[in-house]
Amino acid sequence: MSTDGGKVDLKAFVGEADHTLLVAGGVPAWDSAVHAAVERAAPLLVLTTPQFGVQGYVYLCLPQRTRGCCGEMGGLNKVERKWIGMRRKLFEMVEAPVNAKAPYCRECTTDPFVKKLVDERLKGDACMGCGMGDKGTYDAIIVARAAAKEIIPKFFTRQIAGEEESGRLFKIEEVLSEVTGIVNGALCEAMAAEVHCMEVREMLYLPGSHYKKIQTNFDKAEDKRAFVLDRWQRISASILHGQRYYNDSATNFFERLFDEAQSALNHTLFGPKPSATSKRKAGLKLYRARRLESQADIDKISKSAEQELGAPPKRLAAQNRMNARGIPLFYAAEGQATCIAEVRPSIGDTVAVGLFETTRDIKFFDFRKFKHFRQEVKLSYWVEDYQERQICRALLFEISELIAQPVREGETGYITTQAMVEFIRHKLEDDFGGVIFKSVQDEVGVNYVIFSDKEDLAMLHDVNYEPTFPVMLCRKPTFFEINAVSYSSKKL
Template identity: 30%
Template sequence: MDELLEPICFECVGDSFLQRMIINAGKKGECLTCGKNQLSIELESLANEVAKILSDTVEIGDYHDIWDIESDRISHTEQSGDPLNYFVTEILRLEDEDDPLIDLVMDKFVGQSPGDESFFDHENYSRKTIVPFETELNWIQFQSELMHKRRFFNEKAKRFLEWLFDGIDSYHVWGFGPGVVRTLTPDECEPIYRARDCTPPKDESQKIIGDPANQLAAPPKELAPTGRMSPAGVPVFYGAFERETCIAELRPPVGGKVISGEFRLTKDARVLDFTALEDAYDRTVISYFDPEFIRKVERRQFLKDFHGVISHPVVPDQEHEYLKTQVIAEYLATQHSPNFDGVIFASAQAKHDNGRNIVLFSHVISTELLPPVPNENGWTFLFGEPAEPGIQYVPESLIIHKIETVKVTTKNTKVIGGELECDIDDFYERGY
């Protein structure tokens, strides 16, 4: 075995992925930093790896002028960002920026600048913004597959969703709020509401008032229409955490009538809260030395914006746009391990920004017969007991709403010479 030049042992680097790389290489040497004779990597090779990672993930910090108010002129120029040793410390997952390994690695950067001789000679650096181009391209291909190729038995779509939601349970939200994956319990879950449009001529208010528990519940499978999270014939429970959101989601006309009621859970429900994704972070550390590093970071970035895909409003007669969200819902309900009982997403119709919808999947609300099981005497009946639905109506919670006004907000863009120039509001604010 060839002798290693300037060995650095696996114990002196903190990154677990890098440690496994060094161990798997199976080369021993007397470590420069700790003096132990054990599995190591050459310092030159380590510096090359770190230099490549830096060129892919950081950029030279921007320079900006600092204005001195007293002298009314530019006093000096500063560079934004952090020193290079900060990023090297992070890449190697070391605990101390004064670790001697950092200087050893940085001393090897001379002559390794990626395309620019002075790349490693600056004072400060900033992280590059990683735009999820590849993930967005995969998402477009996923939609195209479903819309124009194979809707059923689509292994390619399944593999994409497996990759997209892999590790979603490790996503958490800063602070003390609920996480991305939540367990709603009957005792602690806030009230859930469901509403029906009773605007004439489809006024079924008397039928609902006479039997609200069944008439406001999810429709039976024979009557279940196409929805955002379900194809026709698959019953799911569409509700909201605010009555106002329920009403807004129905888009009733002025003069119309809506009836809403309150529901409560009867058992725990494991849900994926898409509204939390934007502010979520993954506790799983991605190694910079992982060949999939950029792709995994892209996935995280894409998931932060994914809520907009789920909650995007669909105009009437364009229900085919629901296909992708229907497939996602079926994947989460039946294919993801462990599976989900429902999802939460923001309302695109609610008049306030924090309106939230909740969808409970068919297996949660099902009352179909359970498989027969032996009783205490060992007798097994021909048919099992009906399942208890995971959500039930709260008596005396009906409210009839008469729609008096509907507020519409718009984003206005001025057209000048046949081209879209700017927002009208901005146009007038600037005094043009």
């Protein structure tokens, strides 16, 4: 089938060839990465397709070869899979003309997906909104058609004449601006004119109509905090009482939660910084405490302080807030008082405290930061799980409190936080070396958990292997006798 100019029925072509369609754009660097990733799984057929814009490629992968070894798009990383899926969805919905009718540049939209369409273009017509075009433009008409067919009906409904008005009403130009992130008046008018001419859902896009937002369950909730906490409890219950080790719903939840977490930004004097990340240089001083039972314990620590106050060996690693039994982690605190409070001593107990320092730079996932005001990348209407991501964003404000909640010894309430920290450690593409969270025992205290140095599978098979941690004891331990314990309370 020829693809030079004109229009191509993609669905018919894919059906005829019995192939899986992956669409990528015109930036050679990005296309090369996708090409290389897919080529590992199957041979490719690359076609130039002018109807997709200035330049584009269609990747056709034999499904029996790709799906059999690693899934439909298994050769790609998470970001590439997500982007390809969104782009494929858009191009299956519309027929893209060769020449743009209403070109826009990336500076004229705030929506991350609509920006991404521009990022693929090496050049284009001058932007209708600001006149710029040297960095690439895309056609707002294509975006408007796709929005009218698939996006607007999910989030907006037409106000019926005589129906009681509730909430803000939008003109079609305002609706298109909301879902595309394009605010320029001329561009919005051009998109509105195109939508009015489309032969799709005629009653929805009658000229002169006004629209109102369709509220999600989250929008309708009177107590949004209670709503998101209920979602956390549901996920916890599914892990605790349902599927603990192969829980797809929990995995999907964590993927959305941490995808939103990593897109959140905090304001600083040096500009916005990723909320999730706190980097610490080598030499970070941290305190670690141990409650002692006898003089023999004191003698043992005095002789082998680093071994006795460091992370426990595998066979002695008890389950804790962030780790399952048998998987040791290094727990510590920023302050001496905090680390003593964390071991929950009683009056008369003896506590040994060691001062450690890190031996290399470590990047931490910092749960505390989401309680502060943050700047978010706007949540795109084009994502398929919009409501779930709404909930995840709201949950991030509560996450620091949730993971710091105390659990009595012997209970299984730590299983959710254990699963979550394993997800951070093993599933996130960022190479996090630990987590930071607030202390529940000391209201101004900060706790650190440091992961062991990376090991390969062969090491884990060795029964004599013990994980190592990037920390070292930097002075002799100090011993304390507890002579007072304070508590605070509030009336229910």
